[in-house]
Amino acid sequence: MSLHPRPEAEKLKICPHGGPNWAELRAIGLTPKEVLDFSVSTNPLMPPPGVKEIFNTIAIDHYPDSEATELRQCLSEELGVAPENILAGSGATELIRLIPLTYFGPGDSILILEPTFGEYKVACQIMGSEVLEQWGKAEENFAPRTEETINLIRQHRPKGIFICNPGNPTGQYLSRQEVDMILDACVDCLLILDEAYIAFTEGSWSSADLILRNNVIVLRSMTKDYALAGLRLGYAVAHQDIIDVLHRVCLPWNVNAVAQKAGVIALKDTEYLKRCELKIRQAKQFLINELVQIGFELLPSKTNFFLVKVGDGKSFRNALLRHGIMVRDCTSFGLPEYVRIAPRTMPECQKLITTIKELKRKGELNVSI
Incomplete structure (x- = not known):
């Protein structure tokens, strides 16, 4: 056999x-x-000054803080949300895999706005979910078409939607009004708003208050913001109910001690x-x-x-x-x-x-x- x-x-x-x-x-x-x-x-x-100096100060013979307590506290102060609304990850990609593992299953329909980061589709396919793709048009610079997105949501009633904002690889950026319109159409649907590239985006708006809705997860990448690609560091921001469930499914000790400390040092350099x-x-x-x-x-x-x-x-x-x-x-x-x-x-x-x-x-x- x-x-x-x-x-x-x-x-x-x-x-x-x-x-x-x-x-x-x-x-x-x-x-x-x-x-x-x-x-x-x-x-x-x-990376910010001080990051390289930490490598000889971390006790690598100890397990890291599985709650990433200090890092989440620093993020809380930076973002203006409670630490309970934050989950740290070994890069945003770990969290992209974690969300379908927690919320999606075989036969669930997931809407993905294309062209975009391929890991959304992979994470959904691992769970046996059905991927519905909405493609932008070249003559429109691959910009998302919000009205079409809303119609697809109403027609297919997906279990989840992945939106990269700003888009990768297009650099297109949805306004707050457009995201609110999409959210208003979401019924029993989880919106994953990937803001991995928000730090260097022109005219960006704050998504922090979106988490007051109990169907939004915002993803961020400290890997990209702070030149920490070799350490892998990202986080999710969401309603506490969502974070609690994700935390139960998440691997213990998922963010290593060096990455956690590097994140803290980076966040303290506010300029x-x-x-x-x-x-x-x-x-x-x-x-x-x-x-x-x-x-x-x-x-x-x-x-x-x-x-x-x-x-x-x-x-x-x-x-x-x-x-x-x-x-x-x-x-x-x-x-x-x-x-x-x-x-x-x-x-x-x-x-x-x-x-x-x-x-x-x-x-x-x-x-x-």
Whole structure:
């Protein structure tokens, strides 16, 4: 008798992500340190002062605080909500997996606004849920269509809705009014509002009071905000009833001691994000100006990253990677003609532009511009 996994696991496809594939780099003779990574939409600057100094101060022979008490207290003061409304996670992705595990099951209909982060679909498929996709249109810059969303909710009565706001990879951003309209249409439906990229979003609004409704979970990523990708740190904000249930299902000791302490130190540096935001916006504008001048078509974005239409995203990425530069091929998002670029430091951005110009001059970039 052979051993078989659950059908949901057997049919599951791995979701591609940005960032270096170490085996791929080794095959072309590069190490991760030799690659300028524009493919991940994280803060490109160094973590807040004091974070690196904690590594020799953490007692790694002790279990971490399973409640992440100090971190949640700092988040409570930052967000203006009670600690009981917060659950810490090992990155927002852990929480994306946790929510369907807690609330969704076989046959449940889940609405996902596409194109978007592939882990929403994976998390739902693991639970055997049926995924309903609403796709944005290229001629509308893939902006969500709120009225259509509301009609789909009323027609299909989904058990849950995943909305990335601002959207990944599009950078489109729903207003408070649009989110309220969607929520008003939700009956017995859980809205997961993923705000992983909110820190560097233009004209952002506070979603904190949405948790007064008992059917909203807001996700945030400290990994992306504070340049802590190697530590993995995120959190969920919701009504206490929701947090209590998620906590019961969540793994114990899910956030390691180093990540918890790094989060506390980061939150206490209240000017850090403001300092970073100015530099990131300047680098983004530089990239936009230069790429437009070269002749590329860029999609408008409200956050730090943006889409560039190149014709063949895979070959464009591979050509740059051979020269130690990585951008995000958006084929896995269902957008094979695009790459996503997130700004890094100004000298690194200048190197990206110089490399693109040189490869284009040599005819080594397969682009349609």
